[in-house]
Amino acid sequence: VRAFDAELSGRLEALSQTQLLRRLRAVDSPQGGKIILNGKRVLNFSSNDYLGLATHAKIKDAAARAIQKFGAGSGASRLISGSLEPHQELEACLADFKGTEAALVFSSGYATALGTITALVGRGDIVILDKLVHASIVDAARLSGAKLRVFAHNDLKDFEEILKWCQRERKTNAQTQILIVTESLFSMDGDFAPLPELAALKEKYGAWLMVDEAHATGLFGERRTGLCEQFQVSERVEIQMGTLGKAIGSAGGYIAGSRTLIDYLVNKARSFIFSTAPPPSASAAATAGIEVIRSAEGAERLKTLHARFRQFGEGKDIIYREPPSPIIPVMVGSEGAALELSNRLAARGIFVPAIRYPTVAKGSARLRVTFSSVHSAEDVNALLNGFQNSTLL
């Protein structure tokens, strides 16, 4: 055991030398615009709880009621012990919200990507990914055994070159399926994928398109279902994915699509089959979260969120004049400099996490600012002042 720990300590030391060591921070408060971080009250610009629903009274009540009625745990996987009422309700609610025939819930977004991609493609197939997709998608693609091809971020020319290559591959094996996976709103860069163009090209080359709306669900489109709705491509996307732990305010992941797709995943997605069903409280909370998003209150919260990130964008021309989303990366470059800037802001009572490798590429470290409707205009002013007073920028 000593030799084992010594080996691991050496590896941790190597991370520390390159400014890549990570440590957990203690938070002694609920999520919100202000949190108690390592014992100190700070403004929080780190969360994906974009609409403040993680602590919303209706959502907490729904979780508490589900615990009273169905207990804390769900007992086993759903193929063994069945689907509880909160699971059934959530899937019906998601399908209705997304306008698809059916939906399937997983215990996390990570498990959703892993189970779905490995169920759909395997050896002999090809997965095409945008360079910046989330680690869960990269891991899933690798695990699937399919050939992996990566195109430069949002680069349609590079993307079509790969599709042309796929076409040649298909000449030798007509069975080859091609699965394209992108995020709609990129989690660390805050920009959009060109969904209509991706959809047109996937149709031209006979591929399937999977869109991860983890950060867009609840925030875009007239019905607030995501960017597939905003770009009017929902009907053309074979597999719509999302998470329940960001704007929706609970935890878990989902796939929305045809009844056939969902029936197939129930039979083939190993992270669904071999994993205990989500706790009833999480599913009930997610249903309540979607209900708030769909209500007039959801529209109101979204309006406030837009006002907050626009205010930041206007105050800082080094970023974007008009930020398209509540995720705003302040690019720094070196890992050490990003950490230093984050620490300086923290000393002023402002928490903006430094995002480093392996979450982003080496040398493209950044401060990732995320906004929530629970922030006030004064909170954003404090953030702007914090940035202005730091000598690095």
Ligand SMILES: *Cc1c(COP(=O)(O)O)cnc(C)c1O
């Ligand atoms: C957060 C995230 C996931 C993983 O979801 P979890 O529910 O946190 O496991 C997957 N894809 C993207 C793009 C994400 O941002």
